[in-house]
Amino acid sequence: MEFSAAKKTMKTTLKSPGWDYALYHDYEHHQTLVYNMLDAGRGSCKVYPNMGERLGFFLLPDSPVKGKSPTASEVLRLTGNSGFDNEKIKVKRTQNVRFRSLPATQYESCQKITISDMSEAIVKVTHLISNANLARTEYGTVPLQVTFEGKFVSGRSSGNSLKHVYNFFHYSTNVGPEDFQTPLGIVCKGRQGPTNFPQPPLHIRFGQEIHDSQTSRVITIRTTYDKEFNFVAEEFFDPNPGRQPKYRFDDFYAGLTYNIDRNTNFCDVRNISDAMKVNDFTPVKGGKIKMATPEQFWDREGVQYHYNGRKHFRGLETEAWIGQDPTTGYMYEWYFTLGIDHAVNDEAKSEQKSHHRIPYKRIFWPDKTNKFISTFYFQVDLTQSQTVCFYCRRTSLSVLSTSKWI
Structure with missing residues (x-):
């Protein structure tokens, strides 16, 4: 997963046996692009207006107002709207633990999440955050794991339990523009952009x-x-x-x-x-x-x-x-x-x-x-070329032509 508040973009890659998806969340134009890289040929793409599709990736924050990007802490669901009307997420520090041989602090919160079929679930969200200085990571707090555990309370999934665990590896605060480039050779019909195809010159x-x-x-x-x-x-x-x-x-x-x-x-x-x-x-x-x-x-x-x-x-x-x-x-x-x-x-x-x-x-x-x-x-x-003369001769034909030439 890569995220940039400045570029108002988040990319999520989902891979498992039989799955190879890339989700691009465009907060500027309020759309989600879902690329299926295992589809016939080079792959396929579908555009979801209003950013409604997540493919079961519950860590993604709720869609903000069009043109507004979430913050990094909202992406991790540490801050932002809790899902209960206009209430904000309230995080409670519970205990100090060790996880993957690292010292970590555990935080918990209660949130309501909505999936693409509009089913709603009430979940306990557990964060494990470490202050350890890792060799391949910048200084500062590093998220290690987020767990969603609860039950659907409405929609087609009502009554079903859920538990999703997300582990973080190779965490870094440095992302480049290449990290958000969409795949080549795949058409996303209906994708919104800032401008239309340029007008060709004469x-x-x-x-x-x-x-x-x-x-x-x-x-x-x-x-x-x-x-x-x-x-x-x-x-x-x-x-x-x-x-x-x-x-x-x-x-x-x-x-x-x-x-x-x-x-x-x-x-x-x-x-x-x-x-x-x-x-x-x-x-x-x-x-x-x-x-x-x-x-x-x-x-x-x-x-x-x-x-x-x-x-x-x-x-x-x-x-x-x-x-x-x-x-x-x-x-x-x-x-x-x-x-x-x-x-x-x-x-x-x-x-x-x-x-x-x-x-x-x-x-x-x-x-x-x-x-x-x-x-x-x-x-x-893009300027017009200069007018010159060139002489063309062959055995049976001679032509003197005045024209615009290279």
């Missing part, structure tokens, strides 16, 4: 480093996308030393695609057609070819995105959104930088004047397995 230039988890292959490409002037340009870097990059320029005004190899000084010019099957244009009715819209280029068309929390990569904080194409079953997970005004290794400050978010990472999941292709973005520039 023009953008960026480098991308593509990693294939199955082949371990890494591809580096520099891409320029400009819907206003209807072109996509890509520079493919050769991993072999001494080799020059190859270029492809798709000009949708002229309907031509240029493939340029600087190693052989060869240029291949063709009409853009659907038989080429490149990813920056889309066949439409009547056999015509149309350049992809920003929504298509950024995997937005037909995909409903759900907020997937904040995540840290390479020292940067990002916000993530995840969605699935209902037609193909493909899943896309996008990460955009948070709290910075320019991209990694980007000396240009042009993005400061733009309302668009900077893409940092994209994960493509082709199916429900753990196979994926991840793309890291760098040197992102």
Whole structure:
């Protein structure tokens, strides 16, 4: 279990034979995310508004007012509401004991708890707290054990006895942002977040480093996308030393695609057609070819995105959104930088004047397995590229083109 009052978040992991759950309690948006990691594929997630689901984990405090986080002592049920109307928990010190070879003080209180089916139980809560200085723990009091023992007094479980014992190990007051990151590749439909999926730009230039988890292959490409002037340009870097990059320029005004190899000084010019099957244009009715819209280029068309929390990569904080194409079953997970005004290794400050978010990472999941292709973005520039001329020549065709080029 990890808890941060500053982040208004608590994570609880429940593992036993046949069980592997992770509960994320989001006090900011008053919701609980329950991840079943043993479900088909990578796992599944269900959102519980009003934080009603606990999966029998009675140690969790009652849901506070939306946006308000409990304190650490309320998480341990040492303080806070007792469950009896508006009464506060009254803790009584009973005796000094030894537990797990440590000196401890025993505290008791009477509380009323409510579970997800609204059954209520009156329980005696027993805390064992130690003041011992442990080698792997900060100085101060350390909880060792909490016991809930009592009987249900209402609901479907009325009359049933209960006893739950929670033992604490590796207690620490240091938690990091990575401790609260939700799993990758799992959609939580209905999850509330601070913002919606960012609006895609009409023009953008960026480098991308593509990693294939199955082949371990890494591809580096520099891409320029400009819907206003209807072109996509890509520079493919050769991993072999001494080799020059190859270029492809798709000009949708002229309907031509240029493939340029600087190693052989060869240029291949063709009409853009659907038989080429490149990813920056889309066949439409009547056999015509149309350049992809920003929504298509950024995997937005037909995909409903759900907020997937904040995540840290390479020292940067990002916000993530995840969605699935209902037609193909493909899943896309996008990460955009948070709290910075320019991209990694980007000396240009042009993005400061733009309302668009900077893409940092994209994960493509082709199916429900753990196979994926991840793309890291760098040197992102949201300004329009400069207009230059390039000369393309081959044996039977010479073309002089003035266009916006990389």
